[in-house]
Amino acid sequence: MQSQDVVTLPDHAHGQAIAVEQAEAALVEHYARLVRLAYLVLPPSLGPGRRVLTAHAVTQRALPGGRAPEASDGPAAVPPAGLRAWEIPPQAAQRGAGRNGDPGYAYVRLQVLRTALRAGRRFSWRTWPWRVQLPPLLPQVWGLRLFPRSGGAAELALDQRLSALSAPARAAYVLRGLERLRDADVAAVLASAGAADPAAALREADGLEARYELLESPEFDPCSLQARPTDLVRRRHHMKAAAAAAAAVVVCAALLAMPGSGWGPDGPAAPPYAQNPAAEAALDPAQLTVAAPTAWKQSARMDFSVWPARGGLTGDRALLRRALAVWARPGPSVQVSATPGTPAGAPPGPAQLLYAGEVDEARVVLLYDGLRIVRYAEPKNGTSGAALDFARVDGAKAEEANAVVVARADGNVRYLTAPWVSAASMRDLLRPEAEPRELGRAPDGITDPLVGPARSGACRSWNVLQVRQDASTRLLTDLGELVPAHLTAGRPGTPRDATGPLSLAGWARTACSLTAVRSHGVRSVNLWQYARQHLPEGDGSATWMCTRAETWRGAGSRVLAHFLEPGGAAGAVAAKAEDSPACGTREPHVLAGVLWKSQSGAWYLLAAGSKQVVSVQATGAVSGSARGHVLSVRTRQGAQAGLRGRLADGRGVSVLR
Known part of the structure; x- marks a missing residue:
């Protein structure tokens, strides 16, 4: 029989043999998730740029080579001829595999986690440092600093709190939140990864608020990066100095080699660099x-x-x-x-x-x-x-070039308005019945301070800038960027300015959800009432709305579906999605559902789609269907259900997610 190469991970019990192709496929399929896990566990002291490169290097080295074990290592599953196999401890292979129980994924995840934990250990001059504790040789990007996109205040706060944890505690928090592992599985994986005290790591992670949904944000995505140059002035000076030193070496060598003395007949060499007229x-x-x-x-x-x-x-x-x-x-x-x-x-x-x-x-x-x-x-x-x-x-366009933020201080915002803006005022979206308050403007177009929307805490007001140009009135909201976002309302493809009574009433119940799209480069946000539904047991009628935030770059749009019960309270976010065509001009369809409790205490699954949906079906723990675009099915609290819709032309509509 042909001998086979295996790599055996140290453990007290037998593992499961993993073919090389299985682990390689898992690494390729889940590369982005593994890099995110490594980035979150690596020491924050490395800085964002080095953490990004080290996370990629750690993940790309998750498939080490190895030699076959000796007979004393115990029995192992023999792979087919021509294949190598790796062995993974049963704790990770069976209890915490993740990714639908794939043992190949469990292996590479364990390798990534083990290497990331080593990076957080202190240097010891008595032993050689681990490779991960040194700057990665590859990949390297010269002249650029790479780091993930900036998130909001919640992501920044979580990153600061994670940095205060030990490396095993960070790993425990990430395995809980990103991998959705139980504490027993987390402890098993940490032990296999070399953590000295998994129980202590879990206790330390308990002290951090469970904001696991933030781990999926772009703030912690080392595969979606921003690039900025390093210090260009210093780099330019170093290049000039290096060029001058090289020229001096050449001159000295030429002088030593010449039989006589002095310069040759061609004169001095050209300057070490040439000026760029366009840049100047x-x-x-x-x-x-x-x-x-x-x-x-x-x-x-x-x-x-x-x-x-x-x-x-x-x-x-x-x-x-x-x-x-x-x-x-x-x-x-x-x-x-x-x-x-x-x-x-x-x-x-x-x-x-x-x-x-x-x-x-x-x-x-x-x-x-x-x-x-x-x-x-x-x-x-x-x-x-x-x-x-x-x-x-x-x-x-004209409606998007009405104003630019010139200053922010103490929660107040000042705008420079466009030359065609004839009047500016402040309107609180949460009080649609109140008249807008006129804003003073300097002769150069700078407005008086306007109290901006609250960045955190209770949402008690949402002040927007209302501008008038000829017969048009538009609403602009500050989302933490230079250019305010244009607020509209109406069916996708034919939105209108959100200044009518019905549009203002809709925004009054959904405005606070705009915090979800803050600092995402939003160009405009449209609000669309896509369905009304009679509630069971005669509890009135509910309204279904969706908001779609379009960005200046095209990608990264965000869609929220809102469920509004009778009354004036703020609506609940029923579903959300990113980079989805739903609720937009390309795909003016949407489907969402909620679990709702009637006044009698009974629970129902409520769902609604846009008018083009001709049937809705509940799947999973709830069974039921309805002709038309709304569905109401009696169920129990906490039931897990799926939804499927169908259009008149036979195409399916999936639930917004």
């Missing part, structure tokens, strides 16, 4: 473009390209030069932020000046390069603590 022009304040004050009145386009330059410091060349220089090469003290999908590099050519002036206690410059709005802000006294913000605005 982009950093020259004199090259900034400025739209005519009345350009927007004659232009066929109503976007940021026809905004005139406003503010009292448009002639301050020193300020403009600093803003352009920081844009091209922000220093380590500059606070830089960018909406998802927005490049943060230098301008490709001379930009357009939109504003330069003093706002509250800062000097602010707004620039536009055809793709992005860029805001540079510095304190009135000095330049320390400067900030640089990017927002993607390509393809903006």
